[in-house]
Structures are given as C-alpha cells and as structure tokens.
Amino acid sequence: MGTHPCTTIDPQWPTPGQALARLRSAPPLIQCLTNTVVQQFTANVLLALGASPAMDDTEGEAGVFASIATGVLVNLGTPHAEEAQAMREAIASANAAGTPWVLDPVAIGALPVRTSLAHEFRAARPTVVRGNASEVAALAGAGAGGRGTDTTDSPEAVLGAAAGLARETGGGVAISGPADLITDGERVWRVAGGSEWLTRVTGGGCALGSVVAALAGVLMHDDAWPAGVPGGTEAGGDAGEGAPLGAGTRAAWAATVAHALYSVAAERAAAASRGPGSFAVAFLDELSLLDPADPALAHGARITVAPVEDAEHAAEAIAVDPRTAAGNPAPHEIPANPLPHHGRTYRPTGASNGAGTDPSKELR
Ligand SMILES: Nc1ncnc2c1ncn2[C@@H]1O[C@H](COP(=O)(O)OP(=O)(O)OP(=O)(O)O)[C@@H](O)[C@H]1O
Numbered sequence: 081m082g083t084h085p086c087t088t089i090d091p092q093w094p095t096p097g098q099a100l101a102r103l104r105s106a107p108p109l110i111q112c113l114t115n116t117v118v119q120q121f122t123a124n125v126l127l128a129l130g131a132s133p134a135m136d137d138t139e140g141e142a143g144v145f146a147s148i149a150t151g152v153l154v155n156l157g158t159p160h161a162e163e164a165q166a167m168r169e170a171i172a173s174a175n176a177a178g179t180p181w182v183l184d185p186v187a188i189g190a191l192p193v194r195t196s197l198a199h200e201f202r203a204a205r206p207t208v209v210r211g212n213a214s215e216v217a218a219l220a221g222a223g224a225g226g227r228g229t230d231t232t233d234s235p236e237a238v239l240g241a242a243a244g245l246a247r248e249t250g251g252g253v254a255i256s257g258p259a260d261l262i263t264d265g266e267r268v269w270r271v272a273g274g275s276e277w278l279t280r281v282t283g284g285g286c287a288l289g290s291v292v293a294a295l296a297g298v299l300m301h302d303d304a305w306p307a308g309v310p311g312g313t314e315a316g317g318d319a320g321e322g323a324p325l326g327a328g329t330r331a332a333w334a335a336t337v338a339h340a341l342y343s344v345a346a347e348r349a350a351a352a353s354r355g356p357g358s359f360a361v362a363f364l365d366e367l368s369l370l371d372p373a374d375p376a377l378a379h380g381a382r383i384t385v386a387p388v389e390d391a392e393h394a395a396e397a398i399a400v401d402p403r404t405a406a407g408n409p410a411p412h413e414i415p416a417n418p419l420p421h422h423g424r425t426y427r428p429t430g431a432s433n434g435a436g437t438d439p440s441k442e443l444r
Pocket residue numbers: 186211212213229230231256257258259260273274275276277278279281282283284285286287288342343428431435436
C-alpha cells in the first residue's frame with residue numbers, strides 16, 4: 081500500500097455489507113448481560129439484524145453460557161449484585177475462550193457501584209468499550225461522568241482519552257454521538273449519519289452495544305479477513321507494511337461496521353417516522369431490511385478515518401462531513417417533533433456537526 085495505513089480503509093477489510101452477509105449466513109449467538117430497561121428492545125434489535133440473542137445474566141450459569149456464545153455484552157445500566165457476579169463469570173469465561181465482549185459503562189462517574197464495576201471490568205481488557213462521550217471519558221479517568229445516562233460531553237472532546245483507553249485495553253473504544261468515533265488507539269474512524277430519534281427511545285445506545293458484540297463475534301475470528309495487512313500490532317498500533325492486523329484494530333473495525341449498519345437503519349427509520357414510537361418500530365424494520373449489496377453499506381459510504389496520534393488534528397480532520405463526498409447519501413432531515421415537549425427545547429448534547437448545530441433540526 082503506498083498510502084499511510086492510518087488514513088486509509090484497507091479495501092480487503094470487510095465492508096459493512098460484507099460483514100452483514102457473514103452475520104446472516106451464520107447467525108451469531110449474542111449473550112447480553114444488560115439492564116432491565118432495554119432487554120426486550122436489545123433482543124429485538126439483534127433479531128432484526130439477523131443475530132440470535134440470549135439475555136442470560138444468571139449467577140451460576142452466565143459463565144457457562146459465555147463459553148458457547150459468539151459474543152457477549154456487559155452493560156452496567158442496572159447492575160444488581162447477582163448480575164454483577166454473573167458478569168464476572170461471563171467475562172472470565174469469554175476471556176478464557178477468546179470470545180469478544182463489549183463493555184458499556186452506562187452512567188458511570190458519580191454512581192459508586194457501577195463505577196467500581198466498570199473499572200474492575202476495564203482491567204479484564206474488554207474487546208470493545210462502547211459508550212457515550214461522558215461514559216468513555218469517566219472510564220478513561222478523564223471525566224466525572226454525564227447527567228444520568230445522558231452525555232454532557234462531545235465525542236470529539238474525549239477522543240484523546242478514548243485513544244489512551246484503547247491502547248491500555250488493547251481493544252477498540254467506540255464513542256456514540258451526533259457522529260460516532262471509534263478508535264484503536266492509533267487512528268479514529270468516524271461514522272456519520274444516524275438519527276437523533278435514537279436518543280428519544282430508551283436503549284438506543286445500549287442496543288448498539290449488542291450490535292457491536294455481534295459484529296465483533298462475526299469478524300474477530302473471520303478467516304476471510306486477511307491477516308497480513310498494513311497497520312496493527314496486538315494493541316492496534318501501526319506496525320507497518322505486512323504486520324499482522326492487531327486485535328485492537330480488528331475490534332475497532334468491527335465496532336465501526338456495527339455503527340455504520342446502525343446509522344443507515346436509523347436514518348431510513350427516521351424518514352418513515354412521526355415520533356419516537358413509530359421510529360422504534362421502523363428502526364427494527366429497517367435493520368431487517370438492510371441489504372448487504374446496498375451501496376450505502378460500502379466502506380466509503382459514511383466511514384472516514386484519520387490518525388489519532390494528535391487528537392486535535394484528528395478531530396479537525398474528521399470534522400469534515402464525508403456526506404458531501406461522492407457516493408454518500410444526503411443527510412436526512414429530521415422532522416420536527418409534532419408533540420409538545422414539556423415546554424423545553426431539546427438540544428442534542430455534544431453536537432459539533434450535522435444535525436446538532438442546525439437549529440432547523442432541533443426537536444421541539
Ligand atoms: N444528535 C444525534 N444525531 C444522530 N444520531 C445520534 C445523535 N446522538 C446520538 N445518536 C445516535 O444514537 C445512538 C445512541 O447514542 P447515544 O450517544 O445516545 O448513546 P447512549 O447515551 O449510550 O444511549 P442510552 O444510554 O440511552 O442507551 C448512536 O447510534 C448514535 O450514533
């Protein structure tokens with residue numbers, strides 16, 4: 081490859097469409113130890129995509145289940161004592177089996193039980209950490225957390241901390257927001273698009289974690305993915321031409337693919353929705369209708385990449401909206417919410433581009 085590996089997406093890496101085809105040809109079994117609020121929505125999201133969910137968070141059997149699962153989600157939204165113990169079992173079992181697992185540190189920062197658990201689990205080296213910007217910053221030791229389950233930071237502002245976290249765990253770190261940022265510690269992939277309606281349905285981020293677990297399960301041990309491509313050490317670093325593709329880089333790319341699939345389905349659902357209720361239903365429909373051959377699921381359709389050594393430079397580079405590039409879909413106009421919204425104007429937190437800075441796209 082003549083080009084610096086940090087600024088290219090290798091054409092040999094599976095596209096979102098190819099990854100989706102592989103997922104559907106052999107549906108991954110995804111164990112979700114997740115919060116009580118989002119269990120059904122999460123299971124439905126996985127089913128709609130083509131994966132097979134199982135919400136086994138029972139102490140004494142969660143570890144047994146993790147030994148046969150394709151991927152595992154550990155989400156700290158409602159971390160009761162028994163579930164916390166089940167999480168320990170599942171993580172130990174997943175690590176022993178080499179099964180990818182995703183940590184979603186929901187609302188950590190000020191809350192002691194989940195914050196302590198998140199740091200305990202971080203030391204077990206999650207394949208992917210997925211959270212909103214405040215959650216990722218808190219896990220990286222660079223922030224005090226958000227407002228409950230909502231972020232008070234932008235993904236761009238916490239990118240440097242996220243990259244440090246990725247280098248420490250040797251995995252990928254994914255930050256959701258108006259545009260999603262995913263890093264392996266060396267470079268950052270930006271996924272454009274999506275829909276603000278995802279923030280108005282509970283579990284928009286939590287279910288995304290399960291989709292990341294599904295794609296990591298499909299792609300981490302994918303034989304069709306060439307092993308010797310530029311860029312990547314064990315920790316995801318840039319080892320140069322011909323070096324083995326690191327686990328961290330694979331994890332970050334699997335997470336990027338998951339975010340791209342999610343983003344396309346959300347945009348299409350938003351176009352067919354009147355509000356959060358119809359959006360949630362349409363989103364499940366659109367996930368199931370995703371077509372692997374759709375040009376919107378090619379590499380360049382919404383994914384851009386930049387080096388992360390200099391986080392400021394990376395934030396600048398990725399601030400260029402790739403949707404203006406040839407072959408990309410026009411950004412979807414989010415319809416105004418026709419319902420009164422408790423007399424307040426909803427402003428997406430942490431917006432630095434796209435819908436977040438366009439007042440015409442506010443939900444009122
Ligand atoms: N302003 C926005 N515009 C478009 N998409 C958005 C916006 N904010 C978030 N999203 C999308 O919503 C999804 C969930 O991200 P979010 O940051 O809300 O997660 P979260 O806070 O962890 O969610 P939760 O804890 O409610 O499950 C992601 O797919 C993200 O891309």
